[in-house]
Amino acid sequence: MNKEKVPDRTVSLETAEPDMASSSSIGYLGYAEYFHNKELQQLESDVQYREKYQKEKGVSHPTLFQGLTIYVNGRTDPTRFELHKLIILHGGTFKHYLSGKTAVTHIIASELNASKKSSFANYKIVGPGWITESIARGKLLPWQDFRIVNVSVLQGKITDFATIRNCMDPNFIHSYFKSSRLHHLSNWKFQLRDQFVQDLLSSRGEISPNQKYVFFHVDFDCFFAQVSAKIDGTYDIHTVPIAISHGINNSDISSCNYVARSFGVHNGMWVSSALKLCPALKILDYEFDEYEAISNLFYQALKSVGIFKMVLPLSIDEAIGCMPVTSDTTQELLTQKCIQVRAAVFDLTQGYSVSIGCASSVLLARLALRKGKPNGFSISWFSTPLERRAFVDQFKLKDLPGIGYSTDQKIQETFGEIHSISALRGLLESPNNVSKLIKAIGSKNAKRLQTYLDGQDDDESISMVKDPASYFQKKSLSVEINYAIRFKTIDDVDTFLERLSLYLWEKLKDSNLLTRQITLKLMKRAQGAPVDPPKFMGMGKCDAISKASTLGSNTQKYGSIASECKTLFRILSVPPAEVRGIGLQFHRLTAATQASGQKLEQRRITTDIFKKANRSDDEVVRRVDEDTTPRTPKSTTYASPVKNYWDRHLKRSVTPFRYDFPDELDPEFMSNLPKDVQEEITSHHSVAKRAKRTLRTELFEEPKKQIKQTQDLHYIHDGRLVPQLSFQGLSSAKQICRTLIDWVDATIDVGPHEKDLELFVNHLNKLADQRRSHIILQLIKTLKNKIDDHYDGNSEGLEQWEYFLIRRLIPVLNKTKSDVNFNLVFDL
DNA sequence: AGATCATAGAAG
DNA sequence: CATCGCTTCTATGATCT
Ligand SMILES: Nc1ccn([C@H]2C[C@H](O)[C@@H](COP(=O)(O)OP(=O)(O)OP(=O)(O)O)O2)c(=O)n1
Numbered sequence: 085m086n087k088e089k090v091p092d093r094t095v096s097l098e099t100a101e102p103d104m105a106s107s108s109s110i111g112y113l114g115y116a117e118y119f120h121n122k123e124l125q126q127l128e129s130d131v132q133y134r135e136k137y138q139k140e141k142g143v144s145h146p147t148l149f150q151g152l153t154i155y156v157n158g159r160t161d162p163t164r165f166e167l168h169k170l171i172i173l174h175g176g177t178f179k180h181y182l183s184g185k186t187a188v189t190h191i192i193a194s195e196l197n198a199s200k201k202s203s204f205a206n207y208k209i210v211g212p213g214w215i216t217e218s219i220a221r222g223k224l225l226p227w228q229d230f231r232i233v234n235v236s237v238l239q240g241k242i243t244d245f246a247t248i249r250n251c252m253d254p255n256f257i258h259s260y261f262k263s264s265r266l267h268h269l270s271n272w273k274f275q276l277r278d279q280f281v282q283d284l285l286s287s288r289g290e291i292s293p294n295q296k297y298v299f300f301h302v303d304f305d306c307f308f309a310q311v312s313a314k315i316d317g318t319y320d321i322h323t324v325p326i327a328i329s330h331g332i333n334n335s336d337i338s339s340c341n342y343v344a345r346s347f348g349v350h351n352g353m354w355v356s357s358a359l360k361l362c363p364a365l366k367i368l369d370y371e372f373d374e375y376e377a378i379s380n381l382f383y384q385a386l387k388s389v390g391i392f393k394m395v396l397p398l399s400i401d402e403a404i405g406c407m408p409v410t411s412d413t414t415q416e417l418l419t420q421k422c423i424q425v426r427a428a429v430f431d432l433t434q435g436y437s438v439s440i441g442c443a444s445s446v447l448l449a450r451l452a453l454r455k456g457k458p459n460g461f462s463i464s465w466f467s468t469p470l471e472r473r474a475f476v477d478q479f480k481l482k483d484l485p486g487i488g489y490s491t492d493q494k495i496q497e498t499f500g501e502i503h504s505i506s507a508l509r510g511l512l513e514s515p516n517n518v519s520k521l522i523k524a525i526g527s528k529n530a531k532r533l534q535t536y537l538d539g540q541d542d543d544e545s546i547s548m549v550k551d552p553a554s555y556f557q558k559k560s561l562s563v564e565i566n567y568a569i570r571f572k573t574i575d576d577v578d579t580f581l582e583r584l585s586l587y588l589w590e591k592l593k594d595s596n597l598l599t600r601q602i603t604l605k606l607m608k609r610a611q612g613a614p615v616d617p618p619k620f621m622g623m624g625k626c627d628a629i630s631k632a633s634t635l636g637s638n639t640q641k642y643g644s645i646a647s648e649c650k651t652l653f654r655i656l657s658v659p660p661a662e663v664r665g666i667g668l669q670f671h672r673l674t675a676a677t678q679a680s681g682q683k684l685e686q687r688r689i690t691t692d693i694f695k696k697a698n699r700s701d702d703e704v705v706r707r708v709d710e711d712t713t714p715r716t717p718k719s720t721t722y723a724s725p726v727k728n729y730w731d732r733h734l735k736r737s738v739t740p741f742r743y744d745f746p747d748e749l750d751p752e753f754m755s756n757l758p759k760d761v762q763e764e765i766t767s768h769h770s771v772a773k774r775a776k777r778t779l780r781t782e783l784f785e786e787p788k789k790q791i792k793q794t795q796d797l798h799y800i801h802d803g804r805l806v807p808q809l810s811f812q813g814l815s816s817a818k819q820i821c822r823t824l825i826d827w828v829d830a831t832i833d834v835g836p837h838e839k840d841l842e843l844f845v846n847h848l849n850k851l852a853d854q855r856r857s858h859i860i861l862q863l864i865k866t867l868k869n870k871i872d873d874h875y876d877g878n879s880e881g882l883e884q885w886e887y888f889l890i891r892r893l894i895p896v897l898n899k900t901k902s903d904v905n906f907n908l909v910f911d912l
Numbered sequence: 913a914g915a916t917c918a919t920a921g922a923a924g
Numbered sequence: 925c926a927t928c929g930c931t932t933c934t935a936t937g938a939t940c941t
Contacts, residue, residue, distance in 0.1 A: 249927085259928090266930035269924055274931080307924095331927050338924095351924085370928095399924050486934095488922045528935060529921095544934080559933075566929050603918090607929095620926035630918060665929080917939070923932090 130172040137173065148224045149176025149215075153189045160194040160212045167192060170215055190214075193232060249621060251568050252576055257587055260565060263330065265308075265338045268372055269400060272379070276397035277556040284394075284553050291394065293550040298413060298465075300405035300425060301441040301449035302386065305458040307401035308339035310436060311375055312368040325365045329355050332367060334619040340365075342458050375400060378433050385432040389425055396552060404446065406549065415465050418442050422461040446545040447536055448472065451479055472539030477506035484536050491525050498524040509537055558595070563588045564667030566607050568621040571660035578650050584668050585646040592670060598638035600672035602645060604652035605630040607665025623664035631656050638674050643841060828871060828885065835884030 138144050154171050156164045156178075171178045179188050190208045192215065214230035247259045261267040284291070304310060308328040313321045325344035327337040333356050340349045340358070347362035358365055379400045386395045392405035405425070422440045429438050440461035441453025448464045456462035466472045480503050482492050495502055498520055502508055511517045512534070522530040532542045541549075548555040563584055571577050581604075592599060607626035609615070617624025631652045639645065649668060827836070871885050 261928085261930090263928040264930065265928080266924085267928085268930085270931040273924075329927090331925090333926070335927060336929070402924075486922065490921060526935065560931090562931060564930060568928075619929075622927080623929060628919075632917065634916085667930090669931095913941100915939100915941080917937100919937090920935085922934090924930100 147175025299449040562669035566665030599670035605667040835881040
């Protein structure tokens with residue numbers, strides 16, 4: 085699933101640092117040279133280094149440390165220098181930084197310090213003797229024999245943590261998501277669904293809608309806890325209370341084992357509360373790669389049993405196998421099948437336990453699963469409604485899907501301390517209580533609950549089974565980060581929004597979709613909430629605010645999306661420093677078709693879209709003109725002048741065709757404002773004005789002409805710029821520069837095509853992520869010089885080029901500047 | 913009255 | 925040192941047309 089593209093680093097070594105490659109004619113790379121580019125080339129170069137060394141010295145070393153990733157901390161004897169060499173020569177991976185605890189399998193340290201934090205007991209920390217002794221004996225000795233307790237890992241400064249702490253780091257989103265369990269959970273789920281839909285379509289799916297099934301709801305027991313405990317290998321999961329989390333205090337427990345649960349610990353609880361209930365609780369690290377690998381085997385095992393017509397993916401560790409009902413479907417047969425399924429998973433995953441709930445409806449299967457857990461199964465195969473109700477009655481309201489904390493509370497507020505399903509069933513015999521319930525939890529919710537009381541599936545579950553392809557089809561796209569978000573200025577916000585837009589735009593593009601509606605969602609520090617919340621870098625108590633914007637046409641343009649987001653942020657008028665979370669959503673997606681080239685069309689044309697698309701240009705213009713008449717301001721006594729201004733001019737601006745701010749700022753209005761406020765408005769105005777312009781011009785562009793341009797730049801346009809750059813050796817940077825020059829020359833009259841801009845900015849961002857700022861600088865300089873050459877004319881294209889340079893390229897350059905310092909710190 | 917919105921809630 | 929609080933879908937009441 086982890087399909088990250090890894091550029092060919094062997095080649096890019098020479099591209100990026102030509103001097104270094106040519107000067108190293110002294111046999112295998114010297115250590116200092118090796119280090120020079122360590123961050124980029126490390127993995128490949130370790131192998132390279134070993135091969136070259138062994139070839140030239142005519143020796144070979146046993147690969148004792150194969151599969152291990154080792155970090156050396158602080159001063160050691162032998163030196164870090166020597167240890168690095170020994171580790172890579174013997175097949176190990178050497179890590180220069182502790183980037184996230186999970187990546188490193190072992191830490192080597194010599195000096196013993198008084199340990200302040202027991203949490204580091206979770207590391208495998210060993211003395212250097214482990215390396216030297218293992219090599220001397222020619223075999224990998226057990227690390228436990230060289231274990232060092234009471235060592236302070238952070239004796240030296242480990243600066244890599246800085247990325248996650250500073251949301252303005254160009255790598256922040258990527259680096260944060262790498263450790264976010266919720267991101268992984270959601271991402272995995274999407275990928276599983278996507279895979280399911282693809283498989284179904286390619287198998288010319290004959291899912292008969294009226295087929296009756298037995299449902300096998302299969303779920304790992306405390307998934308993360310089980311896997312991490314096995315990887316760690318220190319504790320017995322059946323006797324020691326274990327929980328998985330990143331931290332040791334106000335950190336979420338994602339999963340805890342059943343021993344811990346017997347103390348009252350549960351998933352989602354903070355470690356601090358859990359430790360109060362269970363002081364002996366052991367905290368283990370996440371092992372995301374392993375979760376993914378085990379999950380793959382799990383799904384493979386379910387399919388291999390061969391009794392399921394479909395395996396519906398619910399999540400990384402949870403699926404529903406659908407077995408067609410036949411005349412010989414009996415309790416005995418189902419028992420046998422449950423045992424068989426559990427065995428299949430156990431064998432293929434080499435020892436992981438799942439539990440199964442088996443029943444005639446999705447709901448009953450889920451409840452049965454609850455009964456079967458842990459490490460077991462339960463079958464609910466009933467013939468009468470009465471039996472079904474009796475079975476349902478033994479559960480609590482919260483056990484029902486769709487009844488969460490809030491609904492449960494509302495029911496209790498309405499009927500008193502009611503927890504069990506049976507109690508509610510009794511109450512609902514009175515119609516009066518039914519209407520009370522509807523009032524409390526809503527009509528749909530109440531109706532579903534009543535369906536569940538009979539052990540029946542609700543409409544949603546039924547549609548999942550009957551038409552899985554459309555049920556699992558994605559209908560919206562979003563990204564959201566509510567951790568470590570701390571902005572100082574509006575420029576920070578703009579930069580971040582550009583990165584978020586880019587992130588989501590890439591997903592949109594990958595799925596070959598267009599969006600019609602963009603929503604910006606903010607978490608704003610709640611009134612009275614502390615500036616520094618209890619959780620380190622957390623969001624604390626917040627108000628959620630969102631604002632949607634319906635675009636005039638379906639789009640896939642990064643530029644339009646990014647500027648729309650900036651506009652939306654200004655409409656919400658939250659001070660940057662109060663923002664604790666930020667998210668972006670695309671709604672009303674339609675499929676993009678390839679057929680007509682760059683001019684993207686929607687496959688479905690609803691009557692609504694049809695009408696809008698056919699509105700004449702005149703009408704559009706008139707509407708814009710009409711709406712520019714200023715509205716009388718509302719009496720917003722406490723609003724700032726800026727907010728007041730935007731309230732008047734943007735409040736009701738839903739579609740870009742109805743943006744009703746003036747094209748020029750009213751001088752009288754401006755002159756009455758303090759200077760800093762004037763500046764703020766001017767800055768907001770230019771962004772908003774730009775947003776309006778790009779969206780409006782989108783409709784009027786001439787697609788054919790633009791396509792031609794992009795074809796001239798085909799190698800930029802195929803979306804593979806980064807690898808190609810690296811592959812093309814020394815000449816490539818020059819080649820790119822020449823192409824840039826041609827690009828400017830060819831488009832100076834009409835302006836650059838948005839698609840190409842996106843790709844170019846995207847490429848620069850990738851360079852920035854790799855911290856190759858000198859290349860970025862060179863490219864931007866070339867572009868700027870060329871644009872300056874054309875400064876005689878006063879064309880529309882020139883203006884667009886300048887805008888592009890200032891608003892989008894210079895920011896990329898600026899953000900890399902801070903990285904230079906980073907590199908220096910690392911390269912010590 | 914029907915469309916569109918902002919928001920809340922649930923799930924893993 | 926801390927810590928990695930996402931993403932998707934549904935329902936509902938308010939507001940807009
Ligand atoms: N609030 C939560 C709930 C779950 N998870 C993750 C960790 C779990 O291991 C995994 C699966 O969730 P389950 O609800 O299936 O819980 P477990 O598998 O941990 O326990 P069990 O299914 O045995 O109750 O999702 C999480 O990160 N945060």
